[in-house]
Amino acid sequence: MKYIDEYRDGDVARRVGEQIHAEAHSDRQYSFMEFCGGHTHAISRYGVTELLPDNVRMVHGPGCPVCVLPIGRIDLAIRLALEHDVMLCTYGDTLRVPASDGLSLTRAKARGADIRMVYSVADALALARAHPGRQVVFFAIGFETTTPPTAVAIAQAAREGLKNFSVLCCHVLTPAAITHILESPEVQQYGTVPLDGFIGPAHVSIIIGYQPYVAFAEGYRKPVVISGFEPLDVIQSILMLVRQVNEGRAEVENEFIRAVDRHGNTKAQALMDQVFEMRPSFEWRGLGEVPSSALAIRPAYAEFDAEHRFGLHYQSVPDNKACECGAILRGVKRPTDCKIFGTVCTPENPVGSCMVSSEGACAAHYTYGRFRDIPVVTA
Amino acid sequence: MNARDTTPPGNTDMSDPKRHYVRPLDVKHGRVDMGHGAGGRAAAQLIRDIFLAAFDNPYLRQGDDGALLPAPGPGRLVMATDAHVVSPLFFPGGDLGCLSVHGTINDVAMMGARPLYLSASFILEEGFALAELQRIVQSMARAAQEAGVPIVTGDTKVVEKGKGDGLFISTTGVGVVPDGVALSGAHARVGDAVLLSGTIGDHGVAVLSQRESLSFGTSVVSDTAALHTLVDALLRAAPGALRTLRDPTRGGLATTLNEIAQQSSVGIRLDEAQIPIAAQVEAACELLGLDPLYVANEGKLIAICAPEAADTLLATLRAHPLGARAARIGTVTQDAHHFVQMNTRFGGKRVVDWLSGEQLPRIC
Numbered sequence: 240m241k242y243i244d245e246y247r248d249g250d251v252a253r254r255v256g257e258q259i260h261a262e263a264h265s266d267r268q269y270s271f272m273e274f275c276g277g278h279t280h281a282i283s284r285y286g287v288t289e290l291l292p293d294n295v296r297m298v299h300g301p302g303c304p305v306c307v308l309p310i311g312r313i314d315l316a317i318r319l320a321l322e323h324d325v326m327l328c329t330y331g332d333t334l335r336v337p338a339s340d341g342l343s344l345t346r347a348k349a350r351g352a353d354i355r356m357v358y359s360v361a362d363a364l365a366l367a368r369a370h371p372g373r374q375v376v377f378f379a380i381g382f383e384t385t386t387p388p389t390a391v392a393i394a395q396a397a398r399e400g401l402k403n404f405s406v407l408c409c410h411v412l413t414p415a416a417i418t419h420i421l422e423s424p425e426v427q428q429y430g431t432v433p434l435d436g437f438i439g440p441a442h443v444s445i446i447i448g449y450q451p452y453v454a455f456a457e458g459y460r461k462p463v464v465i466s467g468f469e470p471l472d473v474i475q476s477i478l479m480l481v482r483q484v485n486e487g488r489a490e491v492e493n494e495f496i497r498a499v500d501r502h503g504n505t506k507a508q509a510l511m512d513q514v515f516e517m518r519p520s521f522e523w524r525g526l527g528e529v530p531s532s533a534l535a536i537r538p539a540y541a542e543f544d545a546e547h548r549f550g551l552h553y554q555s556v557p558d559n560k561a562c563e564c565g566a567i568l569r570g571v572k573r574p575t576d577c578k579i580f581g582t583v584c585t586p587e588n589p590v591g592s593c594m595v596s597s598e599g600a601c602a603a604h605y606t607y608g609r610f611r612d613i614p615v616v617t618a
Numbered sequence: 619m620n621a622r623d624t625t626p627p628g629n630t631d632m633s634d635p636k637r638h639y640v641r642p643l644d645v646k647h648g649r650v651d652m653g654h655g656a657g658g659r660a661a662a663q664l665i666r667d668i669f670l671a672a673f674d675n676p677y678l679r680q681g682d683d684g685a686l687l688p689a690p691g692p693g694r695l696v697m698a699t700d701a702h703v704v705s706p707l708f709f710p711g712g713d714l715g716c717l718s719v720h721g722t723i724n725d726v727a728m729m730g731a732r733p734l735y736l737s738a739s740f741i742l743e744e745g746f747a748l749a750e751l752q753r754i755v756q757s758m759a760r761a762a763q764e765a766g767v768p769i770v771t772g773d774t775k776v777v778e779k780g781k782g783d784g785l786f787i788s789t790t791g792v793g794v795v796p797d798g799v800a801l802s803g804a805h806a807r808v809g810d811a812v813l814l815s816g817t818i819g820d821h822g823v824a825v826l827s828q829r830e831s832l833s834f835g836t837s838v839v840s841d842t843a844a845l846h847t848l849v850d851a852l853l854r855a856a857p858g859a860l861r862t863l864r865d866p867t868r869g870g871l872a873t874t875l876n877e878i879a880q881q882s883s884v885g886i887r888l889d890e891a892q893i894p895i896a897a898q899v900e901a902a903c904e905l906l907g908l909d910p911l912y913v914a915n916e917g918k919l920i921a922i923c924a925p926e927a928a929d930t931l932l933a934t935l936r937a938h939p940l941g942a943r944a945a946r947i948g949t950v951t952q953d954a955h956h957f958v959q960m961n962t963r964f965g966g967k968r969v970v971d972w973l974s975g976e977q978l979p980r981i982c
Contacts, residue, residue: 286966586974
């Protein structure tokens with residue numbers, strides 16, 4: 240398939256892999272964090288790590304929109320659907336995220352809640368138009384990639400004067416999360432998370448450009464390579480990171496030049512700014528409260544803010560004690576370090592959010608990579 | 619359609635004067651109502667004008683509680699049943715009707731059997747348009763006729779509006795396996811070849827393309843088809859070399875291979891580059907964030923066979939119109955954990971796992 244096969248070419252991948260083997264110094268370790276779940280997914284699905292030398296290790300980052308959603312936020316959505324009788328529209332991968340009282344959106348649906356999976360916020364808007372007698376709420380999650388469409392929908396609803404459409408806004412911001420990881424005690428003091436550089440976001444960077452990462456590269460002396468989500472993008476970016484480390488550089492480089500430029504999509508940014516404002520603080524799963532890391536709907540659009548319309552109050556809910564999602568999201572632990580990985584916590588019965596979305600570190604390892612943990616005898 | 623109180627179609631002579639007093643069924647504008655399920659005159663009329671008219675055959679015409687069938691000759695009986703609940707009811711390349719015939723014929727055929735008879739039961743939702751019902755029933759009749767497998771008995775029930783999704787069809791098939799043929803998901807052996815009869819994902823993508831929230835333009839059509847003639851060709855080409863036949867329907871190729879690995883206590887190693895997939899299906903899956911390995915097929919089979927017969931059987935598949943794009947996609951391996959693994963086109967390795975829950979699109 241054109242525009243796809245070129246980025247999955249096995250021969251090219253092998254050559255880049257050989258180049259990494261040749262250039263990575265055998266006397267040192269390289270640890271790179273891929274920020275986005277999209278990268279985690281590509282690495283696992285295509286077996287990218289098979290092509291890397293043993294001393295180049297990839298650490299999964301927190302950039303899986305579903306994984307960083309705290310239990311309390313899912314609880315809000317469930318409450319809306321069960322107690323306020325709204326038609327709750329959501330992206331598919333939030334459906335199975337475990338919430339309080341053994342519930343999830345899927346289980347709430349089985350109890351009679353009206354929960355609809357949509358591919359786009361535009362579908363939610365269309366449902367609101369088609370059901371004027373029902374309150375329709377869009378459960379808006381995701382990083383800067385999914386934020387502009389939500390802004391478009393709210394602006395559109397305002398123009399049409401829709402009285403039955405609102406948004407439960409849980410949009411979060413990438414740069415704040417990266418800063419939080421770089422400022423975390425594990426990285427700063429204990430050195431338990433060795434981080435030599437970042438694979439920078441693909442789709443997020445299309446919106447925000449690569450300028451916002453310059454501060455990390457310079458301030459924290461960490462190389463960043465903005466990378467597309469195809470496996471060749473990822474392996475090429477790993478080579479670029481190895482080179483930066485070897486040459487003692489800490490810059491922002493852009494591997495994803497076919498889509499990302501310095502300033503990003505300024506129109507989308509202006510629209511986001513028109514509809515959203517910064518929340519002083521927001522709870523992330525795994526990272527805890529992170530200041531200035533998420534967006535709320537501006538007062539001018541308050542009637543489209545589900546938290547405002549239904550008088551919702553956020554309540555923090557602690558994670559299951561045995562669950563290591565927090566440490567895994569911060570890169571401190573690997574999925575297999577978690578005691579309940581693959582035994583109590585499986586994709587069928589996820590305890591932690593990292594096991595839910597296929598982008599989650601645990602689900603990706605369980606689904607695509609667990610054969611590496613177990614010696615397999617091949618005929 | 620145990621239509622004791624109805625006249626078989628074709629019998630419209632003067633010995634049945636009451637027919638002139640019966641208001642004809644308004645198929646064009648009419649809808650299913652509770653009366654069609656009450657067992658009275660309306661039910662009899664529905665059965666006669668829609669079902670008997672389409673499926674007509676001597677067994678059905680007996681009009682008794684069950685169909686009286688000749689006992690088949692030597693061999694063993696195979697029986698399989700399948701409920702069909704597809705939404706939407708009509709999709710490019712087929713509809714619920716032909717799907718319900720093909721699905722059950724294929725289940726019988728995967729046992730190495732020659733399918734002989736089908737039964738069909740219908741759960742109709744109050745308010746369902748008779749015109750749509752007729753279209754679906756006629757499509758079933760066509761599929762059964764083309765396959766040479768008559769629908770010999772059936773049943774109809776009506777549920778109140780809101781308690782069904784328009785129409786559910788459940789079919790059961792009976793067939794005969796010749797002596798000497800013993801196919802099972804438990805028979806795969808280490809070293810066996812894994813063959814696939816054609817491209818994956820066509821049915822699932824064709825259905826998805828019609829969902830109201832998602833309609834997208836595509837020329838992908840469902841692969842729904844009865845595979846018993848293909849099975850017959852395989853059994854003739856290399857009797858004894860076939861171990862397992864299975865049609866990868868719900869859950870797709872990945873799920874079916876995991877079932878076989880589990881049942882046979884083996885592993886399976888796939889070669890991604892060999893798995894046939896239509897460019898349009900691949901593109902749609904990219905767009906929707908789906909993995910085609912998990913997308914449903916309705917006219918494909920997986921054949922696991924002794925390695926020395928693989929070339930012969932592959933040639934047999936390719937010589938049949940339903941197997942033109944057949945390929946050898948992998949090998950059965952020894953693996954205590956029964957993993958299905960895949961060498962990716964990219965040059966890496968991965969597990970091809972069971973599907974967990976529904977396949978949900980990713981947003982990132």
